[in-house]
Amino acid sequence: MNKKHKRYGKRTIGYTKMIAGTAALAVLLTACGGGKAVENKEKTGSTGQQQATASTNSSAEQQPGSTATSKVQPEALAQEMLNGNFSGIYQRFSDPFKEDITEKEFSEMSASFIAGVKSFTPGYVSLLNGGDQRFWKSDAGDKGITALFDPSGTIFQMAITHLETHPDTDKIKTKIAYELPLRGDWYIFWGGNNEMENAHYSFAAQRYAYDIIRVVDQYSFKGDPLKNESYYAFGQNILAPADGTVVSVVNDIADNVPVGVMNEKHPEGNVVVIDHGGEYSYLAHLKKGSATVKPGDKVKTGDVIGLLGNSGNSSEPHLHFQVSDGADLFKSQAINIQWKNNLDPIKGMTVTVKP
Template identity: 45%
Template sequence: MNKIINKRNLVMFSLVGALTVGSLVASASDAPAKTEVVSSSSVSKVEAVNYSQSSTSSFKPDQLLRLLQQEKYERIYGQIGAEYKKVYSFKDFKKEAILYNKNATSYTRVSHVPLNNTNYYAWTDPKGEKTIQAQFDSKNKIEVIVFNKMKKYPQTDALRTQTTFQLPFQGEWFVTWGGSNELINYHYGAEQQRYAYDLIMVKNGFSYKGDPAKNESYFAFGQPILASAAGKVVRIVNDIHDNKPVGTENKEQIAGNHVIIDHGNGEFSYYAHLQKGSISVKVGDEVNVGDRLGKCGNSGNSSEAHLHFEVANSAELFTTKSLRVHWKDVDDYEQGTVIKAP
């Protein structure tokens, strides 16, 4: 998988070792929404050193909210990683922290995902308007912290596909991004992929075993990907190299190797970031639910082997509108869900 928040957009992670991320939206629109913490200013070396020494002991993730309430901004900033400080000065951090603490009596945790020695947390205020997202490394260093306002799209949230879909794989998989808000689904702010899912395989808290730079180390890499519903194949791409080493991303061919199936009713399912040369169907083929399409890979805008699955109203990657999936057996698959397919 990939990290949830990175220095490209501060809303999704891209360094090896955390949550899986893959986007079908290019460049600046990768992010679900424009956050208010991004600054073009950078911290000087002197400033970074001073704040890194502002506290002699580190705090645990569950202490973050209390420290914010106590206005211990220097202590919090002292535990933020150096990479993030390059684009996020103490002045910016304090300004946003004060703004988002104002009139917020409490926050409720809505997500906690421990994966690959990192911990992602998301909180929201009682009104569901103000949000905080943070990722901690194995030593509790804050790799990213983001204050934001919740984006809501109730009209499209209420609609479901006419087609009923089943899971596009077999075995046990893990939802790294999925659901109908941007705290648990970073795709949500982008209309083209609002209800998309990023899915990986996890064993003992890790998505890989062995060398994290090799695709073959990831449990999802090479796993069969199946048609979620009957339909006609209308697009395939099968010749894009899987990203090597893991952690590099192909921003020129965003979806990587992929299959798109037309199910009628203006509903098209997408299976993206597949393994090079693995696709076993061709344009024009009629497929049934459960038919094999290809193998899970790490091609395109992907930071590790995972499946990006979504349903949209056209086969045009950059102009389509994502549709909320009507699943056969559940209401939705949200971030952190372990899925056991037949």
């Protein structure tokens, strides 16, 4: 986590939950983050690359260069961008988004963004809590689009971004092969080697971190979404991902209540750090008082070290997991994880680990 920002990762697009199938929107849950997901301006990221995010409005204005005005379907959004159908996309924006930017501004931003792009390749499709979030990457791999749709196809969030890359560190993997520190079916909420698949990617200290939740029938909870106990992940066993020695434990941070309220003063929340011989795993946001280990304890792969919680800078019960080159999360650099069984988890993927 970046101490200055007091959060995991710089982007907080996350997913937005649709309640009871209505168009009403509750921006509640964004693993390792939170807050407003979109902006109506171009900005320069930490590497000097530009990022443009749209959450848009004002009275619709027909723009020169728009080749069509038909409303686009979710799967066709990127192609419609290339076709110049900015008006058709804009018509899909929710009314709150249309309060942030005019159709003219969106069209100008989009036209500039697609310059030089020949095609977009579809990436993840994340169907979660009533939302449909999609990602496309340009043929050169340097630009990305994400959009979040409700069941009717209305666009509640959209981002067009110049993707930063770190090929030198991307190709360096951990020396040890790690197991996912969970058992059963788990959903990768954030994970991947670009900032649209992984909100941590912009920060070297967290670049290859994962946020992991549990999903049943495309929902991460059942019942009252403000209660931790409603989430399928809450209270599940967290396991040692490899043999090692526990070097530090935090165990007294309260779980966030209600869900959606985050503790930025203690961003990791309850956390166990394990030394695997010069590589250190971090298992964060554990349930208060659930850690079963203490500094100096030897652990074996699969040993229970605590329970999944919602402590720290966490907007829903989930596990933040990463491996770094040092024991201090803020002073170390994350390492791209080599997984056992050729696992390669990325955002939107469900990973099954047998007991």
